[in-house]
Amino acid sequence: MIQFFEIYVAKLPEWWPEMLAAAGSTLLLTGYAFGIAIVFGLCLALAKLSRNRVLSRAATLYVELMRGIPTLVVLFIIYFAIVPLGITLSALVAGALGLGIHAAAYVAEIFRSGIETIHRGQREAALAVGMTPRQTLRYIVLPQATAIMLPPLINMLVIVLKDTSICSLISAPEIMLRAKDLASTYFRPMHLYVLAGAMYFAMAWPLSLMARGWARRLGRGRHGA
């Protein structure tokens, strides 16, 4: 056991800068993927709720489809579609896009249920004072829905963060890929994967805490109506 830690003491100075740089890529991937998921997910949710049958059917189909396909498969499809466009950028771009459009399906469901929670009467009251549907969404529905949706959205962010690890399979330069490379260079797989795990945990845990804290505050707050 002691020996296990001695190796960290000896090797960490060599591993750390590389792993830290990889963590930067992981965060970048997470940020872009989640950004795509939020924007695209909101569009999907609005499409699903729209009175336009074709639009809402298409959105529903998309959500069902994505939920039935593993993230990795989506990632590979996007990757091989995007490779011809330029090799250097491709792994990160494909990774963000693949994770993003996949997570969008889940984010859409979070938005949809959040929006539906706001009572129809509140929306009608907004229309009755002369707000356009867009203003109603912006000033009445989203401010309240956001409070309700924040915990599940943060949980989704944690999932996306952890899912970036599969981007190593398309050679995106993130934590898992770097850990794998270093593991084979130094013949220390246990050490590097434990280190990788610790790094993911260090990023994910505070987010989970935030989500839980927020959910508790909501339970007490004035958002029950």
Place this chain on the structure above:
Amino acid sequence: MSATSPPGAAAPRATPAVSRQGDAAVVTIEDLYKNFGSLEVLKGIDLAIAWGEKVAIIGPSGSGKSTLLRCVNYLEVPTRGHIYLEGELFGERLVDGRHVRMSERELASQRKHIGMIFQSFYLWPHLTARENVAIAPEKVFGLPRKAALELADTMLAKVHLAEKRDAFPERLSGGQQQRVAIARALAQEPKVILFDEPTSALDPELVGEVLKVIEELAAEGRSMMLVTHEIRFAQNVADRVVFIDHGVIVEQGPPAEVIRRPSHERTRSFLSQLLQDG
């Protein structure tokens, strides 16, 4: 665009038949039908509300009173027939002689001239009383925020809630919430206010404070359509009582006639039922 209902505007008490452009009607409902699927809820309503006129609408549950009000501001789209606000087609436009629905945007710019009070208030719980009242003046009418908030204070004072302006709706009693909702409608400076059973969701001891506010508004000469089960109130406030049953107007006239001496059997049995319950 004419000014909003001036206090004490000359309001013809006589009830015009269906009227259009150029006369005194603020709202005209013409040949209105509304179906929900195969259910026919409104079956040919013709009604004109004169400037400053207060029309009470009474009728049994399910007779279509709420649907009628909701058609007036196009929260429900009529199946057939038309609505006019100050003689101007509402929610529709004429294109080559045909009626075409407006875009939601255009509709919003017409709807802002009609106030609506719901049975369940529907205040926005994430905003304070003051913000609930100020948001339409600011976002819909384009007032600067400061002016909108001042207007909100004025309107809250009108409903005797000046001191509650920073309270969130959940902190207010039902009667107070409904008065904030009334202030919110007043801040639109509406040409007409639609009340849909404004006191039905209230505890009996809170009904009075809301009715008092509505009476004060009535005394200012505002135009109103008021769905209510408070017969005595209707009698005191309304210029005209309209009795609706099964989606048609059965009988209408001055309160003294419709309520005291109803000429139709259906009106009589409805009223006697109501007086027994009350």
